[in-house]
Amino acid sequence: MTIEPNHQSNGDGRTSPASDPSSRSRTQGDRPAAAPTSGAAESGPPETASSGSSSAGSGPRGSCATGSRTAVSDPAASDAADHASRDPDTPWSETLERGGCRVAETTLASGMRLIVGERHTDPIVAVLVFYGVGSVHEPAEIAGVSHFLEHMMFKGTKTVGKGEVDRLTALLGGQNNAFTGKDHTGYWFEFASDRWTQALAIEADRMANLALDPVEFEAEREVVLEELAMGLDDPWRAISQDVETLACGDHPYGRPIIGTKESVEAITREAMYAHYRSAYAPSNATVVVCGDVERDDVLAQVATAFADAARDVEPLPTPEPFESALVAPPDVTLAGTSPAAEPAAEPALRSGPVAHRVRRTWPDEGHRLCIVWPGARCGDVDDFALDFVQTILTTGRNATMTRALVVDGDLCTYVSTANDARAHGGLFWLFAQGSNAAGEAQLEASIEAQILRLAEDGPTAAEMERAMGILVSGDAFESEGVSDVAEQLGGFALDADWRIALDGGERHRAITADQVRDVCRRLLPFSRAAVGWSLPAEEGASASEAVDTAIGAALDAGDDAGVEAIEEGGFDDDASDDRESNDPVTS
Amino acid sequence: MSTPDPTALTEPRSLRLSIPSIEFELSCGARLIVSPRAKAAVTSLVVSIEGGARLDPIGREGTAQLAGSLAVEGTERHSESELAAILEPLGGSLVGDASGLSGSAAAVGTPESPDANWRTLLDLAAEVLVRPTYPIERFERRKSIALERLRVDEADPRVQVGRLFNTLVYGTGTGGTSGIGRPRRGTFESVSGIEREDLVRWHAETWVASRTIIGICGDLDPEAVRDHLESALAGWRTGVAAPPIDDRFPPRTTRIATFRAEREQVQLLAGHLGIRRLDPRYAACVVMDHVLGTGPGFTDRISKRLRDEEGLAYSVSATTAASAGRVEGVFQASIATSPDKVAAALAGFVEEMERIRTEPVTPDELHLVKQYLSGSFAMGFEKTSRRASQVVTAARLGLPEGHLDQLLDDLMAVDAEAVLACARDVLDPRALSVAVAGPLDEGTVRAHLDAARAGLAE
Known part of the structure; x- marks a missing residue:
């Protein structure tokens, strides 16, 4: 994964692009790590994931990878180490700490993983639910279905209507977002610490009850196609997709997360529903809760919220090893x-x-x-x-x-x-x-x-x-x-080992x-x-x-030369300094 | 299994935002605002210097930006590589631009000197503020880079649409209009004409203590910061106050500008002059924005209609308050969409502007926005950079102590009548200016706009 800290200056002090391949929603997606963007987005971090629906706020910062990571590449070895260090009198793994955040992990009977980070500096809680499904798990003919599905997760369930996720989030004074990557998909909420559990209710509901209304499905397809068109206007995205395709050949890593116009148009409701049912289950989910919480309370809340969600699913096909x-x-x-x-x-x-x-x-x-x-x-x-x-x-x-x-x-x-x-x-x-x-x-x-x-x-x-x-x-x-901490924990948990985010x-x-x-x-x-x-x-x-x-x-000839960083952004960044309020409600 | 429970959400609770700060006036004349945040892992610095790009000489647009960005490339004590060598291992950075400096460093000291990092950061910032040397080779290189980037930008619809829009709303700096609409980074032509001596002169005249506000946030002792900066900035020229802001803008009326570019999508900005931050309608404007076009999420009318229902775009929004500053900001509706959807987009903007001007927002809309604003008020302020920026901006705007509490109270006091009055005063679809970049010509845009406004009452 990436390492370049978001804050680091590159050359002339411009913030270096973060380079997480799976990044947040609401921003244009599917750009490879660290790719600069053109024009308006040039000063922002690159986004590899694409996504669609969202709610208030900007979402977690893109990089889930700037932290450290470890040489834990053998899942069996990792599990063995985990169990060996676990206290039999507690459901929790060993506790690790980073940035004042004390983190431990447990697994529910349903197979759902839960990672909790306790930090009481601010009365804020981040709740992220990750599913182990991304573009790498898709058949070529419906490439982009994971991302399109992520959009549809905001379009209503059998319990609540279209737009209710955003409405409920706003009523709670919270923020939400989502992102799709090559290997996983994530949903993010940030709430005040007295109401964060509503995020669990929303997630449990849409994990099991997604509506996939036909009218909404077709309307959202148009949104995804516009998102795709937006990417086609980005020269960096275009050339990076070219070389990624060359490098990956037929492996699904070479396909754009958002899919192609043809593949997005080919996705049917039935295919998306099958994809949803195979991937959105507790046994394929990792819940990360970070902030002003007590972990035993979190465990109880998660167990209650998802109590009826357990179901048997056919495991997703394991992607071909990347060669x-x-x-x-x-x-x-x-x-x-x-x-x-x-x-x-x-x-x-x-x-x-x-x-x-x-x-x-x-x-x-x-x-x-x-x-x-x-x-x-x-x-x-x-x-x-x-x-x-x-x-x-x-x-x-x-x-x-x-x-x-x-x-x-x-x-x-x-x-x-x-x-x-x-x-x-x-x-x-x-x-x-x-x-x-x-x-x-x-x-x-x-x-x-x-x-x-x-x-x-x-x-x-x-x-x-x-x-x-x-x-x-x-x-x-x-x-x-x-x-930030929660996103890194979840990203590493899905791709390798959550401990990588901490030590x-x-x-x-x-x-x-x-x-x-x-x-x-x-x-x-x-x-x-x-x-x-x-x-x-x-x-x-x-x-x-x-x-x-x-x-x-x-x-x-021993030639040697150099490059310098991009410094400015697009139309939002090119106006007078005398027009800013920087208030909590506008920034 | 749990399901979302709206009844559990009816109790409003606001998160009051406390950003403690202590202000000092340094002997040199600069204002210093220290915002302590215990156990902060990062120290962040923001230095705002009054003036900036608005003072760029006509025809030399980009001077302030170039002078600021080059200031960090060498001082009387350290070369630019030495500055980097000191800062980078601390996770530190110092960035200059038209408005001043910003910087940060990880708050990781040594056992012998636990606060070494912020002291180092301030020492280097002081050097850059007071004694930059503008080495000629650094000037040539940075100018060359700026020109190459500007050349690329000349064909970029996303850059050009913003420039067109700013010019439509604020003017060009000539013909009796202020220079605020001019591009901060300048143009290829204007930057081509800038010489090193222009930057040296710019620094000497404008980077002076009396125009400067320094904000710093971290795990800091305010008095220790003050004492340190008193020493580091000793001898900095006090200078004279910046000239007042020229706020002569073109009249609010429809103007259209296009930048032709063959792309998949059209970049469109539509709007007109907005309000100042100190405008008494500001709180109502914030609420109006959230009902109309800035969320939260896709709860606002424009996102709901243009994106969710009509599928016109991935990215669409409208806002007024975000740009409200010491001068009027803009009401700005933006969308990136396919050329065949531009007519529908403009119709949507116009109709939703008119609707919020003529019909009171519903109780549900008002409730939702207030709930959101009160509940999320404190979010985003975990980071010291955001806090440092906030205290400096508040000082620049002249916001009084306790202004955040007051703003929250003002927001909660906004009612439907206030939103309606604000919308009537501030929004005017009949005066929309439109900037478009992409595969559309001006005549088509004008026809779409005329069609969109055809149903408006006189």
Whole structure:
């Protein structure tokens, strides 16, 4: 997953894009991790998930991944450790703490998992319900059904009518939202601590009683198609989808979460209902409650709210293991082993042409570069090592690639990377906006030179120390809000292990410079990358096929250049400073 | 199984928001507001400097933004890389822009010096405020980046629609109108003409203590912060007050501007001048917004109709209060939709504006909005950055102590008559200006707008 803290400056101090692949609703979806956005959204965090319905407020912050994570990749091993540490006199697991939030987990008889974080700083409670279903579980012909279903979850049940979720939330003075990702779907509420239990009632109701009214179904399809059209107008989304498709081949990870126009139009009510019935059950749900609560009370409330919800469901088909279409999978780092102790075979670092290339044109002057490599599975050691790679390369002005290409160089105006670890295997992304002065080959070569330096020499002690400081301090920013903590707990719980959200510093401190070097060698050669360019119309049409040759030449010449961050947003961000009230009711 | 129980929700309970703060006047003339928050994991800093982009010279739009953003790229004591090297391991950042500075750092000190991080943050912020050096190589690089981005923006409908709309409502800064409608980041042409000396001069003239409000929130001792800044800002020039805001705006009438771009969707902004934050109708305006077009959720009329019922858009909203500041904000309805749905969208905006101007909001609508506003009032203020920003903005606006409590009381006192009166005064579908970017021409937009307003009574 991603690591770049939301608050971190990239280059010129602009907030770095967060890079969670599963992000909140109400914002346009389906953009890969850390992709910058164009225009109005350019100053905001990228959203990978798409979603639709929502309610008051902005929802939990996008990143469920900025926290630390651990090398727990073997579910059986994880369960064993959990049971071994559990007190037989309590239903709760061991208690871990982060940011003043004491967290423990239990499992109800129905199979529903419950994670509770107690923090009494503010009288606020976040309630998130995650289902272990996302776009990775969908048949290709109805791609987007998970996301479309998420919209419909706000459209009424057999008990309450359309719009009632929003109305009840508002009457309670709360906020809600939802998000769909590759691996999971989440629903979020934030309430004052004297009324949070109503979130459970709403969730229990729509878990079992979704109406899927035919009229509402068709109306919402139009909304989803407009959302899809909005994405089609985003050049970054377009090029990143291109390279993701190249990298993932036929694997469902390569499909857009929102689906395609054809697949969305092909979704029937019957297909959606079948999807709903197979996925929305206690045994496939994880409830996360964080804030001003007592965990035993939460357990009692959850048990009561969902008492009648248990039912037998056919388990969702397990997605095919992710094997990138670009190359054979790299040597996998297994749980409990160290790639430093068992070094992988030396890969060719500069091994000729990249695996795949794609180009598209866009009617503006932007030279947008998107590169993706098959990365790490969430929770693997490689996942944490790639966090370091991302931080060393592009987090902050003194990140090596940002410094060389943006701050001091003249090759591009923006660069970012994102470690997009997923439940079944991840991707590592790079986004850069080339400057007019730079050729495509020169920019690619400069990027590769930065990665090669890490792969050959490894990071310096100072680089490791700097990255460690950023990663650890990032925890402070990511735990300010109870919704942030809850979203991270749930996201990690679904993709790997909830504990990853809590013991971040320790997980990262265990990573060595040799491991960082090793992961660059194994995972990040260009020969296993997909490279996409989005170019101005006239240039894209005549783009050179000789880019790889030129890259080699530039590398030989020791070329080095840089990129700088995007700084401003769109129409909302370009007005006078004299027009703001910043009141609680308007911000 | 539980089901939602509306009867359990009838007891209103407001979450009063307490943002404690202590204000000092520093010897240099700057105002300092410290908002202590025990056990906060992050220290956040906001520095507001009066003036900003509204003072950009005509033809040099972007000067304030460039001067602010470049200020963090080198001081008399530290190069920009040294500044970054100090801040980044703290999770820290300092960002400059047209309005001043903002920054943050994780509140993780050492056992020997538990408050080292906020002191470091303030030291560096003080350097940037008082002694930036604007190195020529940094200037050239940043200007180059700004120009490349502006070139890309020139074709971006989402950027251009906002610029068009601001110009329609506020004017261009010429012809007897204020400069508030001009783009803060400037244009390719205006930024091309900015030189390093312009920024040095800008800093010397405008980044002065008497124009500055510093807000900081964290686990802090206010007196210790004051003492630290007294030392760090010693010798900062007091300067003179900024010129008053020029609030000469074009008359409120229909104007249309389009930016042609072949895209899937049309970006549309429709609206006109709104109100100031200190306007006595502000509370009624907030309630009106929530009934009309800002939620919560999709409970407002415009979202319910245009999105939920007609499926016109994924993203649609309308608001007035959000931009109410020291000068008039805007009433702004926005939508991104397919070209063939623009007529329906404009009709929806116009009809809902007219409805709320002519019919009282229902008791249910009023109840829901008040419940929401009172219950959610304190949310979002877990973060120190939000608190620091709030105290600074309140100071800029001249809001009195206890204004948050007063606002909540005012909101709860709003009735249907007040909303109706506010809507009649503030909203005017006959004076809508419309900015459109996408695959539509001006004639089509005008025809759609005329059709939408055809049924309005004279």
